[in-house]
Amino acid sequence: MEIDREDGRTPNQLRPLACSRNILHRPHGSASWSQGDTKVLAAVYGPKPGTRKNENPEKACFEVIWKPKSGQIGKAEKEFEIILKKTIHSICVLTVNPNTTTSVIIQASNMFQCLFPLLYMMMVLYPFFYNARQPCHDLLPCAINAACAALVDAGIPMKHLAVAICCCLADSGYVVLDPNKLEEKKMTAFAYLVFPNTTLSVLPEVEGEPVEHGIITSVTHGVMSVDDYFLCVETGRAATASLSAFFRKNFQQSQGASSKAG
Amino acid sequence: MSSKVSVSPTSLIDQIVVPGDVVLDLSNMTNQTIKLGSGLRQDSDAISAMRAGKFSYSKPNKYWVESSHKRYIPRTEDHVLGIVVDYKADNFWVDIKGPQIALLPGLAFEGATRRSIPKFEVGTLLYLRVVKTNIGMNPELSGTDASGKASVFGPLKDGFMFETSTGLSRMLLSSPTCPVLEALGKKLSFEIATGLNGRVWVNAAAPRSVIIVANAIMNSETLSATQQRIMVEKLLAKISD
Numbered sequence: 001m002e003i004d005r006e007d008g009r010t011p012n013q014l015r016p017l018a019c020s021r022n023i024l025h026r027p028h029g030s031a032s033w034s035q036g037d038t039k040v041l042a043a044v045y046g047p048k049p050g051t052r053k054n055e056n057p058e059k060a061c062f063e064v065i066w067k068p069k070s071g072q073i074g075k076a077e078k079e080f081e082i083i084l085k086k087t088i089h090s091i092c093v094l095t096v097n098p099n100t101t102t103s104v105i106i107q108a109s110n111m112f113q114c115l116f117p118l119l120y121m122m123m124v125l126y127p128f129f130y131n132a133r134q135p136c137h138d139l140l141p142c143a144i145n146a147a148c149a150a151l152v153d154a155g156i157p158m159k160h161l162a163v164a165i166c167c168c169l170a171d172s173g174y175v176v177l178d179p180n181k182l183e184e185k186k187m188t189a190f191a192y193l194v195f196p197n198t199t200l201s202v203l204p205e206v207e208g209e210p211v212e213h214g215i216i217t218s219v220t221h222g223v224m225s226v227d228d229y230f231l232c233v234e235t236g237r238a239a240t241a242s243l244s245a246f247f248r249k250n251f252q253q254s255q256g257a258s259s260k261a262g
Numbered sequence: 263m264s265s266k267v268s269v270s271p272t273s274l275i276d277q278i279v280v281p282g283d284v285v286l287d288l289s290n291m292t293n294q295t296i297k298l299g300s301g302l303r304q305d306s307d308a309i310s311a312m313r314a315g316k317f318s319y320s321k322p323n324k325y326w327v328e329s330s331h332k333r334y335i336p337r338t339e340d341h342v343l344g345i346v347v348d349y350k351a352d353n354f355w356v357d358i359k360g361p362q363i364a365l366l367p368g369l370a371f372e373g374a375t376r377r378s379i380p381k382f383e384v385g386t387l388l389y390l391r392v393v394k395t396n397i398g399m400n401p402e403l404s405g406t407d408a409s410g411k412a413s414v415f416g417p418l419k420d421g422f423m424f425e426t427s428t429g430l431s432r433m434l435l436s437s438p439t440c441p442v443l444e445a446l447g448k449k450l451s452f453e454i455a456t457g458l459n460g461r462v463w464v465n466a467a468a469p470r471s472v473i474i475v476a477n478a479i480m481n482s483e484t485l486s487a488t489q490q491r492i493m494v495e496k497l498l499a500k501i502s503d
Contacts, residue, residue, distance in 0.1 A: 028331070028332045028333050029331070029332070046333075046361075047333070047361035048361070049361065049362050049363050058398075093303065093312060095397075096312070096397070097361040097362075098397065098398045099362070099398065100361045100362070152280070152281065152313075152314045153331075154331060154332070154333065155313050155329060155331035155333060155335075157281075157301075157303070157312035157313060158281040158282070158312060158313075159281065159282060159310075159312075160281055160282025160310075161280060161281055161282060196282065197280070197282055199280075199282040199283045199284065199310075200274065200279065200283045200284070201283065201284035201308075202273065202274060202284055202285060202286065202287050203284050203287050203308060247280065248278075248280055251278060251280060251314055252278045255278050255315075255316070
C-alpha cells in the first residue's frame with residue numbers, strides 16, 4: 001500500500017521548510033522560502049504612486065517579474081508571472097491603496113540539483129543546449145509562498161495568506177505531496193494548488209464551510225480523472241494546516257527575536 | 263481528516279497575528295463604540311487583521327495591529343520628514359515614503375502670503391505635520407502647528423538624514439525618553455528630528471558626533487533597553503581615546 005519515495009518520506013510528508021524575511025536591504029519587503037533543495041527569493045517594492053496603462057485606477061495594481069536562474073525570459077516565465085499576479089490579486093485588499101503599483105520580483109535561487117555532478121556541469125556549460133529544457137515547474141509553489149511572505153514583510157494589506165502545495169498522481173493511483181524534481185518526472189499528472197491559510201479566530205465555531213475550504217489557484221499538468229483531482233485537492237488541503245502553522249511560528253520567532261525596547 | 267477539537271482563543275490582545283486572523287467579534291460587543299486603528303478591516307461582524315504584527319489595545323476602546331515596515335502609512339497629526347520633489351503653482355509636492363506623494367500648500371507656513379511663499383528647492387528636507395489623509399487623494403501637509411505658528415516645523419539645514427523603519431522611529435519618539443537617546447545625550451550634544459515616516463535627521467557641531475549618533479540609532483533597533491545602554495557605552499569608549 002505504501003509508496004517508496006527516494007528520500008524516505010511518507011506520501012503525505014513535506015520537504016523541510018525554511019523561511020526568512022527582511023533579508024534584502026533595498027526592497028521594502030523581502031523573503032526567501034525553501035522547500036528541500038528548491039529555494040526562491042522574493043522582493044516587494046511599493047506601494048508606489050501611479051498605475052500602469054489599462055489598469056483600473058480605483059484599485060491597487062500589482063506587477064510580477066519572474067527572473068529565472070539562467071537563460072532568457074520565455075513563455076514559461078510569463079505564464080508564471082500571470083499565475084502569480086492572479087493569486088496575489090485574490091489575497092490582497094485592493095481598495096486600501098487605490099492608484100498605486102506594487103512590484104513583486106521573484107528570483108529562482110537554486111537550480112535542479114542533478115544526482116550526477118558531471119551531467120550537471122554539462123548542463124551549466126552548454127546553455128544553448130540546456131535552454132531546450134523543461135521550465136522549472138517545481139519553483140511555482142515555492143515562489144507563491146515566498147511572494148506571500150515578502151508581501152507580509154512589506155506590510156501590504158491582505159485578506160489572508162496563501163499556502164501553495166504540489167500534489168501529484170503516481171502510476172499506481174496514489175497521491176503524493178510535495179515531490180522533488182526527480183519524483184515529478186515520474187508522475188503521470190500533478191497539480192499546484194493554492195489555499196487560504198488556517199486562521200486563528202475569536203469567533204465561536206460556526207456551522208457551515210470554514211474559510212479553508214476555499215481554493216485560490218489550481219494549475220494542473222498531465223491527465224487525471226475528476227475523482228483523482230478531487231482526491232489531490234483534499235490531500236493538499238489537509239497539508240495547509242501544517243504550512244500555515246510553520247509560517248505563523250516562523251513569524252512569531254522573528255518578532256520575538258527582534259524584541260522592541262521601550 | 264481526524265476530527266480536531268479546536269479551542270478558539272478568547273482574546274488575541276497582545277498576541278502576534280497574521281493576515282486573516284479574526285481578532286474581534288462585534289456580535290458580542292453591541293453597546294460599545296470601538297475605534298479601529300491601522301491594520302484592521304471590518305467584514306460585517308468580524309474584525310480581521312490585514313497586516314502581520316502585534317494586536318494591541320488601549321483603553322477605553324482603541325484596537326490596532328502594531329508592526330514595523332520600511333514604508334509609511336500617512337495618519338493625521340503625525341510629524342514627518344519630507345523631501346521636496348516638485349514645485350507647481352504655489353504648491354510643493356513632497357515625498358514622505360507613503361503610497362502617494364503628498365501636497366504641501368505654499369501658504370501653509372507662518373506669515374506666508376501670495377507674494378512671499380518660501381522658496382524651497384527640489385531636494386530640501388522639511389519637518390512637517392500631516393493635515394489630511396483621505397483614501398484615493400494625496401495626503402496634505404502643513405508647515406505650521408494647529409494654531410498657525412511655525413513652532414518646530416520648517417526646513418532642516420545642515421546635519422545628516424538617514425532612513426529607518428517606522429517601528430524604530432516610534433521607539434525614538436516614545437516617552438519616557440528612549441534609552442539610546444538618553445545614553446547618547448549624557449555625553450554628546452546634538453540636535454535630532456524624528457519623522458514617524460521612518461526618517462531621522464541629526465545635527466551636531468562636530469561631524470563625528472553626527473556619525474556616532476546615527477550609527478548608535480541604527481544599531482539599536484533590535485536591542486533591549488540595557489543592551490542599548492551597553493552598546494552606546496562601548497561606542498563612546500572606543501572613540502574617546
